[in-house]
Amino acid sequence: MSSIKLKNISKYICKNINLEIFDKELLVLLGPNGAGKSTLLNVIAGLIDYEGSVFFNKIPVDKEPANKRRIGYLFQELNLFPHLDVSANIAYGLRIQKQSQDEIRTRVEELLQIMKIKHLSSRYPKELSGGEKQRVALARALANSPRILLLDEPMNSLDYRTSKYLRTEFKILQKKLGITTIYVTHNFYEAEEMAQRIAVLDKGSVEQVGSPQEIFFHPTEAVNDFIGAPNILTCDYCNRLSFGLIEVKCGDISLVVSSEREKIKKVAILPEDIYLSDTRPPGPDVNRVRGKLTEIEESSSTVCCTVKTGKNSLKVKLPQEIFASMNLNIGDEVWLILAPRKLKIITDGE
Amino acid sequence: MKIVKIFKLKWEIIPIIIFLGIWEIIARLDLMPGQFFFPPFSTVVTEFWYLTVSGVLGRNFLSSLIRVLIGFSAGSIAGLFIGIIMGWNNLANKALNPIISLIYPIPALGWLPLLMLWFGIGEILPIAIIFICSFFPILYNTVTGIKNVNKNYIYAARTLGAPDIEIITTVVMPLALPNIFTGLRLEAGMAWRVIIAAEMVAIPTGIGALMMKAESLIRIDIIIVCLIVLGIMCLSFEKFFAFLEKKLTYRWR
Numbered sequence: 001m002s003s004i005k006l007k008n009i010s011k012y013i014c015k016n017i018n019l020e021i022f023d024k025e026l027l028v029l030l031g032p033n034g035a036g037k038s039t040l041l042n043v044i045a046g047l048i049d050y051e052g053s054v055f056f057n058k059i060p061v062d063k064e065p066a067n068k069r070r071i072g073y074l075f076q077e078l079n080l081f082p083h084l085d086v087s088a089n090i091a092y093g094l095r096i097q098k099q100s101q102d103e104i105r106t107r108v109e110e111l112l113q114i115m116k117i118k119h120l121s122s123r124y125p126k127e128l129s130g131g132e133k134q135r136v137a138l139a140r141a142l143a144n145s146p147r148i149l150l151l152d153e154p155m156n157s158l159d160y161r162t163s164k165y166l167r168t169e170f171k172i173l174q175k176k177l178g179i180t181t182i183y184v185t186h187n188f189y190e191a192e193e194m195a196q197r198i199a200v201l202d203k204g205s206v207e208q209v210g211s212p213q214e215i216f217f218h219p220t221e222a223v224n225d226f227i228g229a230p231n232i233l234t235c236d237y238c239n240r241l242s243f244g245l246i247e248v249k250c251g252d253i254s255l256v257v258s259s260e261r262e263k264i265k266k267v268a269i270l271p272e273d274i275y276l277s278d279t280r281p282p283g284p285d286v287n288r289v290r291g292k293l294t295e296i297e298e299s300s301s302t303v304c305c306t307v308k309t310g311k312n313s314l315k316v317k318l319p320q321e322i323f324a325s326m327n328l329n330i331g332d333e334v335w336l337i338l339a340p341r342k343l344k345i346i347t348d349g350e
Numbered sequence: 351m352k353i354v355k356i357f358k359l360k361w362e363i364i365p366i367i368i369f370l371g372i373w374e375i376i377a378r379l380d381l382m383p384g385q386f387f388f389p390p391f392s393t394v395v396t397e398f399w400y401l402t403v404s405g406v407l408g409r410n411f412l413s414s415l416i417r418v419l420i421g422f423s424a425g426s427i428a429g430l431f432i433g434i435i436m437g438w439n440n441l442a443n444k445a446l447n448p449i450i451s452l453i454y455p456i457p458a459l460g461w462l463p464l465l466m467l468w469f470g471i472g473e474i475l476p477i478a479i480i481f482i483c484s485f486f487p488i489l490y491n492t493v494t495g496i497k498n499v500n501k502n503y504i505y506a507a508r509t510l511g512a513p514d515i516e517i518i519t520t521v522v523m524p525l526a527l528p529n530i531f532t533g534l535r536l537e538a539g540m541a542w543r544v545i546i547a548a549e550m551v552a553i554p555t556g557i558g559a560l561m562m563k564a565e566s567l568i569r570i571d572i573i574i575v576c577l578i579v580l581g582i583m584c585l586s587f588e589k590f591f592a593f594l595e596k597k598l599t600y601r602w603r
């Protein structure tokens with residue numbers, strides 16, 4: 001059992017934060033830069049002083065220093081010790097615990113195997129790639145069998161492919177180990193992919209806690225400002241196609257979405273995830289919608305357009321330069337592309 | 351690899367050989383006014399051999415070496431120890447920094463009159479001078495080294511269960527090593543420069559004292575022998591610490 005409870009936590013920007021993370025849960029702390037996410041992790045780890053109380057398994061740990069809290073912490077900068085090789089980095093915590101040489105060797109071997117980095121055991125951090133460093137840092141954080149794992153934007157410095165691959169691997173590992181985890185990110189899609197629940201943090205307070213679907217389809221006003229208000233379409237008709245694809249009809253809009261479940265209630269997409277074109281786009285006529293431009297709102301770097309398609313209206317956000325290059329006016333005919341990968345769905349069971 | 355190394359070394363030796371050759375020729379051809387004050391290199395070598403065989407050079411060199419080793423080791427250990435306390439603990443740093451900042455700029459030889467009165471003319475005097483000369487730079491380099499260690503490494507060690515003392519010995523000190531070695535390297539050479547000055551002024555034995563005796567006997571060749579020994583020792587000490595630094599840190603830096 002390793003639940004975490006935060007009661008009236010105040011530190012720096014964080015004001016009176018109350019939050020509960022359940023045993024074995026993977027909770028994603030989502031928020032913009034400067035929202036207080038890392039501060040909250042440091043409070044849980046006991047690395048900084050704070051007001052309020054932190055409970056592990058309903059027991060207050062405020063008096064326990066960081067080195068006694070049995071926490072695995074994957075820092076944003078990873079912080080691998082540059083003077084120790086991979087094996088010594090992983091073994092660091094075990095040596096501190098004064099485990100026997102045999103025990104240390106066995107555990108390090110085991111972690112090298114799990115993280116698939118056996119071939120890197122004698123390398124130094126400066127000789128590793130970003131993804132390899134990530135694996136070593138995770139192995140080091142897990143070495144002491146911590147009761148809680150904290151990950152502070154660990155994939156920030158990695159390219160999309162490596163980050164996606166590591167996220168999938170980590171999710172499987174977290175489930176296998178059953179370790180209570182808090183994962184910090186500022187990227188909604190990353191949060192959605194990882195989380196059982198998401199807690200949205202903004203300006204030092206928890207704005208919303210819920211499943212990824214709840215956060216996306218029913219965001220509070222503050223969350224709306226951060227992740228953006230999505231276009232939400234109610235489905236009138238669903239039809240299962242092959243390969244896990246479902247054809248849905250929302251008014252005059254016909255879409256193909258990827259889903260295991262057949263009964264889809266709603267479909268949503270963020271304005272910045274819709275492509276807008278002034279001519280008919282080439283390619284198959286799937287997820288392409290024709291409409292009329294009814295509203296244009298310009299801000300400093302983006303333009304928000306409203307496009308009427310039958311009884312539905314869709315908001316589309318695009319960079320100002322791209323919009324200017326199309327020379328569009330209100331009343332013009334435009335085409336929209338709604339990428340299946342970016343469509344979020346709510347099915348009957350949710 | 352070896353061939354390249356030897357070749358490189360040969361190139362470094364060539365200018366020295368040319369310099370010694372010119373020296374020998376100038377002295378032999380009486381091109382310098384007052385030939386007596388400018389012995390040829392071969393005379394210096396002969397004198398070096400004589401001083402070595404007779405044991406005079408060895409005895410004096412050993413006296414200086416022992417003083418340097420004791421004073422430098424004691425000063426370095428003390429500087430390191432207090433540097434760790436000041437670098438790690440902000441309160442200690444705030445309390446000690448004003449006093450140390452005030453004493454640090456005083457040249458080591460400036461302490462000589464005071465130390466002569468406190469300790470008298472004896473073995474403790476040169477050791478004390480070298481202690482002072484080594485202590486402050488190593489202290490400052492240790493404090494800087496510790497303060498420069500990224501706080502995140504300390505956080506990482508802490509979350510891995512390390513108490514303060516383990517963090518200092520296993521993370522902070524190894525990462526502060528490059529700075530500490532800069533202090534050691536510079537001061538190892540400086541210790542030799544200071545001991546010679548102290549021996550010339552106040553101590554009857556050692557390389558500095560031998561030079562003073564040679565000066566009163568107008569033995570330029572002996573003075574040059576002593577200067578060469580001094581140059582070699584300064585260089586060797588500095589190179590030794592540079593080698594040690596490279597050995598301990600090259601894999602991860």
